Each structure stands twice: as C-alpha cells, then as structure tokens.
C-alpha cells in the first residue's frame with residue numbers, strides 16, 4: 001500500500017480531491033473501502049509490537065481503519081488541523097471532546113444558540129458528573145469574559161448558529177479561552193471547511209457533524225474532531241479507543257468521497273441561499289430574513305471576515321404564528337418538511353415545534369425562536385423553482 005504525500009503547496013480544492021489518498025497494489029484511482037473489523041498478522045510478534053505501540057499498523061477498527069484514516073487526513077488538511085479523529089455522528093464527536101477532557105469540578109462556558117442535543121449534553125449530562133456550565137449570548141464578548149472562572153476548561157460555540165444564524169467572533173473568543181488556559185471548541189457544521197476554518201482564528205478544537213454538508217446528500221451519519229497533538233494524546237485517543245464512538249468505514253468512505261465535491265456544492269448552496277434570501281425579503285407576509293452575508297444581518301461584517309460565503313441556511317419570520325407557519329409548510333410542493341440540513345434537497349423546518357421544542361418558552365424567546373420563524377436549508381435545485389414554490393406557499397398562507 002502506498003500513501004500519497006500531499007505536497008505542501010497544494011491548495012484547498014486540490015486537497016479536497018486528493019488529500020491523504022492511499023493506493024493498494026491495484027493502483028485504483030478511487031479511494032478503497034476497507035470494510036473490515038479486524039486485521040491478520042504474519043507472526044505473533046507483530047500484534048505484540050503493535051499493541052505495545054512500537055510498530056505502526058492497524059489492530060482493530062475501533063482503534064483505527066485505513067479508510068477512516070484517509071477521511072481524517074483529508075479533513076485535517078482542509079481545516080488546517082494537525083490531528084483529526086472521525087466519529088459515528090456529530091454528537092459522538094462533541095460529547096467525546098467534553099467527556100474525554102473534563103472532570104468533576106471543571107466549568108464550561110457555552111453559547112446559548114446551540115444545537116439542541118449539545119445543550120442537553122452541557123446542561124444535563126455534564127452536570128451529572130459535577131461539571132458546571134454557564135450559558136451566554138454567543139455574540140456578547142463581555143458575557144464570555146465575565147463567565148470565566150478559575151475552573152473554566154472549555155468554551156463552546158457554533159457559528160453560524162442554529163437557527164438564527166448568529167455569528168460568534170471566533171478570534172476574540174479563542175483569545176479569551178487562551179487567556180485563561182481553557183480551550184475553545186467550535187462546531188463548524190453550518191459552514192463546513194469550504195467556507196470557514198476556525199483554527200485559522202485560534203480555535204483549539206473544531207467539531208463537525210459530517211452528516212450535514214460534508215455528506216451533502218442526506219445519506220450517512222458521521223462526525224469529526226480536529227485538534228492539537230497534545231489534546232489527542234493526553235485526552236482523546238484513549239477515550240475514543242476505549243469507549244467506541246467509531247464511525248463505520250462505509251460511512252467514512254461516503255463522506256471522504258463527498259469531500260471531493262464539497263467546495264463546488266458549498267458555492268452552489270451559497271448562491272441559491274442568497275437568491276432565496278433576497279427573494280423572501282421582498283415578499284409580503286415576510287417580516288424578517290436572516291442570512292449572514294446580507295447587509296441587514298446584524299453581524300454581516302464579522303461574517304465576512306471569518307467566512308468565505310454566507311452558507312446554505314436562510315431563516316425567516318412570517319407575519320403570523322404557528323398556524324400561518326404550518327399553512328406555509330403545508331402548501332409547499334417542492335421544498336420538503338424536514339429538520340435535517342445540508343442535503344442537495346431543500347428542506348424547511350419550524351424550529352419552535354421541532355429542533356427547539358424542548359426549550360422552555362422563555363429560552364426560545366431569548367434565542368429569537370418565535371412561532372413565526374422558519375428555517376430553510378437551501379438545496380441545489382434551480383433557485384427559480386425554489387422561489388416559485390415559496391411564492392405560491394406564501395400566497396396560500398395569506399389566504
């Protein structure tokens with residue numbers, strides 16, 4: 001087997017297609033899929049030295065797998081990260097970072113606009129182990145700074161955040177973390193490495209749900225942790241090996257192959273989303289449109305400093321509540337009702353009754369998740385068809 005070396009001067013779009021590639025003796029052009037749990041050895045001494053860590057080589061897929069390794073190497077190249085470890089899902093990645101590195105008495109500061117399951121991990125699971133947390137407005141730097149205590153070990157945010165697309169200042173918050181000896185973990189699922197590379201701004205750890213834009217076609221679950229070598233050896237490696245949130249080599253292969261088209265797809269998602277956002281902002285019955293690269297987004301300037309595109313998500317508010325939002329959803333003929341995102345198919349969701357339904361009404365209000373708020377994960381269809389579909393549905397809603 002030969003591992004192709006990535007020349008140092010390869011640019012991101014080349015790395016997305018070829019980064020970390022291995023070839024077997026057959027010299028196949030497509031990355032091989034090693035659907036195997038175990039590995040055989042020529043002698044009893046060979047596994048002995050591998051288990052001692054003296055020899056390189058795979059021993060068991062929970063510990064490592066060649067297909068998974070290529071996916072990790074390519075993601076590390078794209079994010080500009082020294083180390084990467086793939087996991088079974090985005091939540092497996094995020095929980096592993098917290099549970100591998102924190103202990104009783106430690107403290108976490110996290111942005112309020114957080115993926116629902118992340119909020120459960122921070123506020124319920126970590127709490128059971130005596131790890132406390134403070135939830136802050138992710139856009140308020142003073143709030144981050146004043147939440148820090150001597151016990152703070154981890155800061156956590158996603159940007160753009162679900163569903164209001166609030167932008168957090170990665171560099172400023174990474175500096176706050178570094179200043180108190182803590183680490184900043186950034187959930188980069190909404191932007192993907194094609195649009196945003198948080199380590200360039202000082203983030204210590206980047207996590208992904210590769211289920212979303214990295215897969216890009218709504219097929220397979222996966223996650224990724226990108227970190228520094230000391231975090232890997234001191235915390236993550238033994239935790240992952242022994243607790244087993246392992247990605248299936250098949251899913252890793254699907255996501256690895258998807259990276260080859262990530263840049264193209266993200267450009268098209270951004271273009272379509274910008275078109276849909278501009279269209280919605282001109283419609284009767286739409287009271288607010290949120291899209292990071294529109295000039296009316298409260299943090300569009302910050303968004304442009306840390307992102308290469310506005311992303312594929314558009315959130316908007318209609319003049320009405322749940323009844324009107326549901327009427328609009330019901331009238332759509334092309335856009336599917338689904339809480340997933342990052343698919344080639346456009347998907348719409350009503351956050352107040354789905355992704356954010358477990359929050360108390362006051363918590364929803366704090367986040368700006370009103371009953372008239374809808375989120376579209378704009379897909380890769382012809383944007384004119386998406387606008388036609390929305391126009392008809394808005395007309396049906398107002399009737």
Ligand SMILES: *Cc1c(COP(=O)(O)O)cnc(C)c1O
Pocket residue numbers: 089090091092115158162187189190208209210211212221222223
């Ligand atoms: C989907 C998602 C997750 C969770 O990922 P899974 O792959 O579903 O476990 C975490 N963060 C964000 C921002 C997401 O969109």
